[in-house]
Amino acid sequence: MRRLLTPLALGLVASHAAIAAPAAQPKLAGVWAFDSAPSYPGVTLMKIENKAGKPTGTVTTAWYGAMDMQNLVVKDGVATFELRNLNDKDRPTRQWTATVKDGGVSLVGDIWYAHVEQQGRPGTAADAKARAFTTTSLPPMGQLATDGLAAKPPMGWSSWNKFGAEIDDKTVRAMADAIVAFGLRDAGYVYVNIDDGWQGERGADGVLRPNAKFPDMKALADYVHSKGLKLGIYSSPGPKTCAGYAGSYGHVAQDAKTFAEWGVDYLKYDLCSGEWFYADADTVQRTYYEMGAALRATGRPIVYSLCQYGRFDVGAWGRQVGGHLWRTTGDITDDYPTMARIGFDKNGKAELAGPGGWNDPDMLEVGNGGMTKDEYLTHMSLWAMSAAPLMMGHDLRDTGVEVLKILENREVIAVDQDARGVQGKAVRKDGATEVWNKPLADGSVAVALFNRGDKAARMELKAADAGASGLAGVRDLWRGVDLPAGEQAFDVPARGVVMVRVKGG
The missing domain is CATH 3.20.20.70 (Aldolase class I)
Known part of the structure; x- marks a missing residue:
């Protein structure tokens, strides 16, 4: 025999069903607009959507355009994801979260030197269009002929x-x-x-x-x-x-x-x-x-x-x-x-x-x-x-x-x-001292005796430093004086230098 429910019973059943039903979860899918943003990286838009049952998303910034969310997970009104991090080889990605709250969204994350906390609102199709970043393509690689500029270092x-x-x-x-x-x-x-x-x-x-x-x-x-x-x-x-x-x-x-x-x-x-x-x-x-x-x-x-x-x-x-x-x-x-x-x-x-x-x-x-x-x-x-x-x-x-x-x-x-345009380089190193040479157009050689240490050092100028068998002339460039020909020694101050121009002989 079929049992009929009284109006009171129906009400109790409906009330129980309402209590038992899970509460509607806030949704992150869609467009979110950020009207106030710090200058860096300047997030203006966030978009999350489901493709083939999998969430995907982008964060659009003034600096980097649309940045793809990596390892995106959406659960209970919270999205966690990573964005590629710049200038940090040790941390190539950084963690971000987007949380629905009070009808808006709170975006928190780090990139390069900046910690970002921005509040967004539900966006419209017009927001998405206005804030979309237009990407451009690069030309194929070519080769430009030399033009004669910068014959010497600017x-x-x-x-x-x-x-x-x-x-x-x-x-x-x-x-x-x-x-x-x-x-x-x-x-x-x-x-x-x-x-x-x-x-x-x-x-x-x-x-x-x-x-x-x-x-x-x-x-x-x-x-x-x-x-x-x-x-x-x-x-x-x-x-x-x-x-x-x-x-x-x-x-x-x-x-x-x-x-x-x-x-x-x-x-x-x-x-x-x-x-x-x-x-x-x-x-x-x-x-x-x-x-x-x-x-x-x-x-x-x-x-x-x-x-x-x-x-x-x-x-x-x-x-x-x-x-x-x-x-x-x-x-x-x-x-x-x-x-x-x-x-x-x-x-x-x-x-x-x-x-x-x-x-x-x-x-x-x-x-x-x-x-x-x-x-x-x-x-x-x-x-x-x-x-x-x-x-x-x-x-x-x-x-x-x-x-x-x-x-x-x-x-x-x-x-x-x-x-001559030769870039000089070290020809001799000994502890905190380095000797560099730079061949010059007139056949002479610039030689620099560098003391990288924190104490004065006695350094020798040798003919071999100039790639020569002997030194016919030595000119101290910082003091502006000619020195005796031949090999000689200098007291080079801490973190200092002696720079000479020498002629072989």
Whole structure:
């Protein structure tokens, strides 16, 4: 016999069913928009969807575009995933979480130097469209012929070491004035280079404008040129520069044309956010080739500085992509340990340098105050012996007498600028001491006796150091005096140097 339930019983059953049913779980699938984001990495959008029963997702950032979520797991309103981490070989990925809360989403994670905590809202199709990142493709690799520029290592001044991104038109003009007033132009320093921090926004036409600190870049170039100097500028193959300004991603040919129209003579092209897009030898080479070809297409002679920190044996292909100098290392800082590590150990393969293409161990710190006089003498000597570009990095208006003597020493500069273009290297090492030589165009040899130790050292100059059987003439380049012919010994101060030019005999 079928049993009928009374209304009360029906109510109890319904109530029990409601209690027993699992609560609806918050959903992460869909689009999430982030309206307020820190500058780095600048997450603007997150998208999670199911494909063939498996969750997939992306996090879109201002710096790196759409970043794929790796090892994504979604459970109970929480997504855990990894994003590829940059500049950290020990931790190539970092953990992130996205948690639904109060109708929104909380995104937490780490990348490079930044810890990210952002709050997002449910996004719309319009949000997804407006915040979508447009990727571009690279051209196939080509080979650019040499163009005759940078027959000697470029010399000049760059803004970054002293001013960082806090640079403006007035300061650049003041640096140009100081180069002339202090006689530095006549010593060979001719480039006035604006590093990161000059960029503004792109117009509807895609053309990049300078920011308010640089009201008229063409007028600035004209001013620098009127002083007998040349103007340099800075960009990145990525969407953002290292300081977070607009890079050349998707606008390479357009930016090259703009630089040429302004009258730019030198471009430093810094990988920065391009590290996300171009992470292997093939793509890094092709992105630098893309800009190299674009610069050539302008018809204006522009020295091209490749700044990708020495990756993928850059000296072996730098010329092919149109480069005239290429960084061999990460950034220099104004302290002896960093400078010495770069100068002695990270200055590139000597056989790959020469007229038209130079290993670049980064800018000079002479004058910024973080090292002693002897340490700065070592710095300048190392760069000269390495045939390195000489880009001053201090406030030229504050150039003291001792700093000027270092930077303007014509005999040391002549070693760097020697027409033969040989990069010097160590020929003898003994504990904390090293002896380097650099053959010169007139048949003489520059020899540097470096003491890397913390105590003064007695060092001998031997004929073999110059590849000779004897020494007919010895010239002390820092003291500016001729010394007796033949082998001799020197007391080299801690972290100091003796640099000579010798003739065999």
